Amino acid sequence: MKGLRETDFAYQAVYRYLTTLINESIGHGHLRLPSLRHLADRLNVSISTIQYAYSLLEKEGRVYSVAKSGYFAVPVSSTDLIQSGNDLLETVYVNARRPGMFVLSADEPALLQPLDSPLLLMERELLRQYPRQPLPTSQPFGELELRTALAARYTSSPVRCWHAEEVFIGADLRGVLEILIIVLGLNDATVVVESPCDWAILRLLQAACVRVIELPVLANGCLDFDRLKALLETESVRLVMVSSALNMPRGSLAPDDNRRAIAQLLGQHHSWVLENDCYGELCFEVGRLRFRDLLDPERLMVFSTFEKIIGPEAHYGYLLSKHFSADLQRHFLLRSFRLSPIRQKAIARLYGNGRIDQHLHVLRRLLKERKGQMTQLLQERLGDALQVVEPQGGATIWVRSLRQVNVRRVFQRLLAHEVVIAPGELFSLQGLHAQHLRLSHTLGSEHDLALALGFLGDALRLEAID
Template sequence: MKASRENDFVYQAVYRYLTLLIEEAGSSSAVRLPSLRQLADRLNVSISTVQYAYSLLEKEGRVYSIAKSGYYAKALPALDVPGCGRDLLETVYVNTQRPGMCVLSADDPASLQPLDRPLLMLERELLRQYPRQPQVLVQPCGELELRTVLAARYTSSTVNCWHADDVYIGADLRGVLEILISVLELRGATVVVESPCDWVILRLLDCAQVRVIELPLLAGGVIDPQRLESLLKNEPVRLILLSSALSMPHGSLLSATNRQAIAHLLGCHGTWVLENDCHSELDEGVDSQRLRDWLDPDRLLVFSTFEKFIGAEAPFGFVLSRHWRSELQRHFLLRAFSLSLIRQKAIARLLGGGRLDQHLSVLRRMLKERRTQLIQLLRERLGDALQFVEPQGGATVWVSSLRPVDMENVFQRLLKQQIIIAPGELFSLQGLHAHHLRLSSLGHGDHDLGNVVGLLGDALRMAPES
């Protein structure tokens, strides 16, 4: 046992040494690393120990090997900062993929407790039960068992009920939203969205040349009914996009009174509603009603994804709609989504068998513990600089600076220290939320969270006013 532990320490030391070599190389071209024998001699360890450390880095995608040549560190994109030719969102995405970065903004709740292993175990069992099926049985709108389970999960009454034919499953959420934009003919149309809004949704609408009107959430996550009514009266609103329960990244829940008032107003104007249900499974008020429970189901579409609460092995997006059946079927068929029927069946068993609900109970508790830790640190160290919304679920915390600082300067300063934040301007197309940030404690890796929060505080205090 003692020898085993010592060997563990040795390979970890070699791994750390190689990591430092790679980071020091930091080149835009591939860099050759020491051979197994060279490194073994240099560090006075066995060749097998060096080989194991290299294999770990290879699995992480940080090195690659060429037969009869050796190991090479992968070329890294240059460290990007705002104003260097890429927009801010691209800068965030590029640098998030860099090894060694502390991502203080990750919204990947399932990474804390993924359901990958149970899902893959179910899939293996199903593969034994269901031999490979002929191509004629391919279902372009999704596997029937999964659509049936989803329809039942979303049915809450005899009025608010769904059937398998109302459910459409795509390869990912982005593809499903692109189909909705086409089917609803939103190009050039006016769409109202609550703000802040997910940047994926905003970018898709913007790329499709949709005229977006942002409806900022008030304190406590309230939607202003008077402002909304004014928009509905004075603008040619084709559609309104609202959260079903948990509004992310804000982290708030609509009160029952506000929810009913908004639903009544939309019903009076006959407004079509596209409900974002991506985060509602992470809502800690699990018994709270969804916005759709108060809406006319014949003027409603709902979209969501499994990825937020199951994990990367279940990236599928889906939409529920009672209308545009032929158009939706045609678009899903044209997309020719290649979806694993067995994977979909496995997800259906997770949803229908109660395994998912048990998992969600644990995941919500773990997310709350992480958020509580982050909020406590923010209060202790940045109470004089930040104000934040007390989140009701999810993985992130929405904060605002108490003075109007230049968040681009804050972002750039932290980026140079290998820390990624998500400035509030990413969640608006119209320059809203310039003094806000989305923060999370999920992606800090081996970095000490207290130290990272301290660096954030330094960057905020040193940033010039905007």
């Protein structure tokens, strides 16, 4: 079957096949899709497998059935794209979710090698082990087995150790960070963040009226020690947020000596530190020094998500904190996250049996290979237009235009060719990175990357500022 991975369930491959057919139908009205029997013969799977894939698409509103006529793709107008407006982020989001778009802005490393099949298999096994067990409708702090597994994974020594009661799991990372902002009283407080910074985090801080001071990452990947020192001495900084290892979207790693100097400076000022570990497992070189290896654990909090390494089937966010437990518990109770206990147990078992580590070994290798292919293509096709920051991990590449260009207009031009990029200004609240772009290198084979890069090169030349 075309596109079938060894770890797929058959219906998943059928689902992807049908999704491609539907995406190709945009602009062709009510396209009739293959019959159950015809598709079963074509793909060499059972009719029940085809039926299940169609039923999933029907629930999503992507297809509809007509008695005695079969299934049809739901037509999508090609004229309802949001191509202009003041909210650039909204425009990126809307267009990235449209069928048929080439999403060069994506940051989804796990989609290159998702762990959904082992996760779902483990879940099925656990459902047999725990038949009809009465389970609570809500788990305010997360499943104990998973919290214990995370505490063990983050423990590196008798001094730098964590316990299950210091781990909090929420339905998604956004919900966890919203609680943290409330508990820490960050409204109208001053927070220092690395820049560039994830746009979702910046928007959360902005919505909470947090005063954000951006600390730009230098060209060599270092954090500016003198700038941070001056900020800590002159500003009432409530919190400093740093990346555990990779700064994303740059994909760069601060040298160990710079990391030690920053950690020592933060320790001298007794600063609260929030470590972003969403990409900590995605460094190409394992065993790199992380901030939590250097900082006082009593002044440290860590947040992350499973989604970047497992995939969308594990969308939970989590937080590790040795303090504020009463307030955190109260707000997690008030939020009353509804989390699947069996799904959380399945994730915990994948950590416990070493399956996550095996998966990460393969995922890092694949990401590194794709990074090499993408950077080579960028240098060959756009070497005279873009400077590439060589990523040390992750699923994206940070590039800078060598000419002064209007990147927003570049973005708009590419939308006309059904290509979505992420302009660098999204990763700052203070107008930084206006000449930068984030590009994905984990792209499916259904799109022509060379053609998309050709469109990008044309747009960069046309929008150059004299």
